[in-house]
Amino acid sequence: MQAGRGEDVQRVHPSEAGVDAKGTETAATGSAAALDDVDELVERFEGATRRLAGPMAAIVRFLAVAMAIYHIWATFAYIPAHPMRAIHLGFGLALILLLYPASRRQDRSRVPWTDVVLAVVAALTMAYLVVFYREVAYRIIRPETADLVLGTVALLLVLEAARRTTGWVLPALAVFFLAYGFFGPYFPGMWGHGGYSFSRLIGQMYLSLEGIFGVPLGVSATFIILFTLYGALLDASGAGRFFVDLSLALTGRHRAGPGRAVTAASFLLGGPSGSGVATAVTLGAITWPLLRRAGYSPERAGALLSAGGIGAVISPPILGAASFIIAEILRVSYLDVIRWAVMPTVLYYLCILLMIELDTVRAGIRPVAAEAPPVGRLLRQYGFHLTSLVAIVAFLLAGYTAAYAVMWSMALAVAVSYLRRDTALTPRKLVDALDRGARSALSVVATTAVAGIIVGVLNLTGLGLKFSSLVLALSGGHLIPTLILAALVLLLLGLALPITASYIVAAVTVAPALVQAGVPEPAAHMFTFYYAVLSEVSPPTALSCFAVSAITGGNPFRTMWLTWRYALPAFLVPFLFTLSPTGMNLLWDGPWYGVLLASVTAVAGLTALVAGVSGWVRGPARWYERVLLVAGGLALMYPGSRGDVTGLALAALGLAAHLAVQRPRRPAAQA
The missing domain is CATH 1.10.8 (Helicase, Ruva Protein; domain 3)
Known part of the structure; x- marks a missing residue:
């Protein structure tokens, strides 16, 4: 990349430069290769998928697009909960088994016949429920032989899908809970219970809406996948490039401009992407040359990118996947969750911006003007990309459900993309977006299905209430020790579990303890949500920090501790709205x-x-x-x-x- 020098200010257009995995600049012609490197990095930290060609690639693409179209159609059609969720999981399991290798050593260019067979079997176990859902509802306590066989197979395949997409910890935790349900009489003291037979557990997990097909998977089937598709449509129309250019144009001509631009772009990109790791890595590949020229060290730049990426997951109008589960558990509108998140988001990004200003003075950051088009021209040419983001909130305010709001916002995004030839979502680009959006939702499908197993056992055995009682007993029933203990439990959960799974498990174990300690229920669940999100920047397994360090070449552990400083309010604010009943005012409730x-x-x-x-x-x-x-x-x-x-x-x-x-x-x- 060639950058001209002005008299006082270096000028560089970061979006025209590629960056390899070691953080070195490449020529502008290497941008495509850099994007491939970004995809590889995201897959390294969020699960690697196969790179297929030929007939199998066409089959997988067909299934992914069919999955996307089905969920778009299902938004406007009435489908009972059990078959709706079974079809969602059937698509998800089949695609996971075809796309995710059983081990990292497997050849990623082909699908072994065993995985093809498993994908077909997974589809059959879900098809059985779709066809016979009325009958099986009456056999939950006394399942028949076919129910037991298919239920056992479905349970094993769900655990395997979670292992392939998220690692072994979550399915191992689910196996422990299943064992707890079966061997209840052998657990000591308050942890013991009467125990449940194998057939009873299979009936609960497979035939009811209190296991695999519980609330978590229901939210994935009705809300999360639609927002994932929406993000993919925005990306396909070029909205991501516009968000970065707009951020650079608004903030990039001041000494603190590069840091401000990265923060603003993280906020705009992170909502539609829904992943802190993906946002940080994508933006890092684009802006690291700019940050380096400005004088940011690899660790300081990585911390800024990591903090910005994770901040987007807790920011309205599109929060992380767990936020939809909050709305479902509390039986409130998604608009209420957005309202609760506004002030914590303001405090979070204000802290980052203040830190940027201080770093500019203390670290000797140099002015670097990004070669971005003027703001006025950008808004005239591409400002329509902002309309669908505004439309989501407008539809929610008008009384639409979250599913309808995002559906009409998707339609608006497709329609306005045709205002320019270079952004138009042509049929080919539209199919590509649907394919990518469905694939992006697969890890959430597996996570929510396994989380449903855990929640099902917790509800069946009463373990959630016992755990809440233990938390209260250890804290002496006092609020501050209860909050500290809850935060520690959540951070420990987050070391091994994805954000969504961490929140779901804590929502039925930790949140009830907070409510019993006197915390309002919305504040208790927002506390749980925030600390679940913070797992991505919490030592020693902060995925965002390790992923970004692969781009900047910085020390991941130093990057991690600097990120903690940027993310300081995210760790403090949850205490502020839970320590006092008037703390709900910080959630804009009062x-x-x-x-x-x-x-x-x-x-x-x-x-x-x-x-x-x-x-x-x-x-x-x-x-x-x-x-x-x-x-x-x-x-x-x-x-x-x-x-x-x-x-x-x-x-x-x-x-x-x-x-x-x-x-x-x-x-x-x-x-």
């Missing part, structure tokens, strides 16, 4: 004056907290100034008038002490 006061004081508190943690205001802060700023920031962020008054006094004292020391230094510095 009287308008309470919401306004909580929002303003939280922003002020976060600003003081960032200054104190980073040790910089107008210059280096002394230790006592930092203590006052941190204490004042925490008090301001805590909802309540006492905290506001105390925090304002402490922060003002710390700021006054800092300015009193800085003022005499200014003339000397100027001289």
Whole structure:
């Protein structure tokens, strides 16, 4: 890549440069290869798929497109829950067994005959439920021989699909819970129970809507896959390139511009992609040359990309997959979940932007102007890409369900793409988008199916309530210890489980303990959701940090700890809206004056907290100034008038002490 130099500012167009796996720049002609490298990196951390050709590739493509079309049609048709979810899982299992190799050592260019047979068998086990769903509903407690055989096979195939897509930990956990359901009498003390027969467990898992086909898979079949398809359609129309260019054009001509641009692009790209790893890696491949020229170290750049990518998963209007499950469990509108997420999102990205400003001063970041088109021209030519994002919220406000809102937004995205020839979703591009969208949903299909097994056993045996009682007993029933213990449990779960599975397991074990400790139910589930999401940037298995480090060439562990600093409010804010009943104001739930006061004081508190943690205001802060700023920031962020008054006094004292020391230094510095 050739970059011209101005008198003061380096100019570079990052989207025209490729980046190899070691972080070195390639020529613009290598961009396609760089995109292949990005796909390889995403697959390395989220599961590798086969690269097929010939008739088998055509078969897989047909199945993926058929899966997408089926779910689009099913949104407008009435299909009973059991057959609807069985068809969804049938498509998912067949595609997973054909696309995901049984081991990393397998040849990824072909499908062994054993996997073809398994895919056909998986489809048959689901077809049985579709045909006989009325009859099997009456045989849950006493299943027949055919039910037991097909149910056992389906259970094993679901576990194998999860192993191939997410690793061995989640299916191993499901096997442990199944064993707990079977060997209940052999567990000691409060953990023991009467035990359930093999046939009873199979009936519960396969024939009812309380096992494999429970709420998690239902949400995947009715909401998650539609939003995944929507993201694929946006990507196919070139919206991703527009989001990056718009971010660069809006923020890229200031010394802090590269960092701001990466943060803004992470927010815009991350919602439709739904994956923190994919967002961070994709954006890293595009913007790492820009960040490096600006003076960012590999670790600092990786931390910025990782924090931005994971932030997009907790940001409206399209949050992570677990957010749809929150709406289903609490029986609220998805619009309510969006409203609860607004202020935490503002605080999260404000913290990142403040850190960027401080890094600009302390780390000697150089101004680098990105060669992006002017904002006005970009909006005139490609601004229509924003319409469908706005439309989702507009449809929700108009009373549409989340499924209908995203469906009509998809239709709008396709329609407006024809405003320009280069963005038009022609039939070929549309089929490619449907194919890619269906494939992107496969890991969620397997995860939610296995999570349904775990939840089914928890509900059947009452283990969820026992676990909640244990959490309360260990914390003495006090709120703060309960919250700390819940956060630790969630971070431990997140070390081994995907975000969605981590939330689902915690929703039936940890969240009830929080509710019993006095936390409002929405706040308890949002607390659980946030700490499940943070698993992607939590040591020692922070996937986003390791993935981005493969691009920047930085030390992944140093990248991980720097990401923690950027993601600081994501770890603190959940405590703020759970420690006090008025904390619901931070979730924009309460009287308008309470919401306004909580929002303003939280922003002020976060600003003081960032200054104190980073040790910089107008210059280096002394230790006592930092203590006052941190204490004042925490008090301001805590909802309540006492905290506001105390925090304002402490922060003002710390700021006054800092300015009193800085003022005499200014003339000397100027001289």
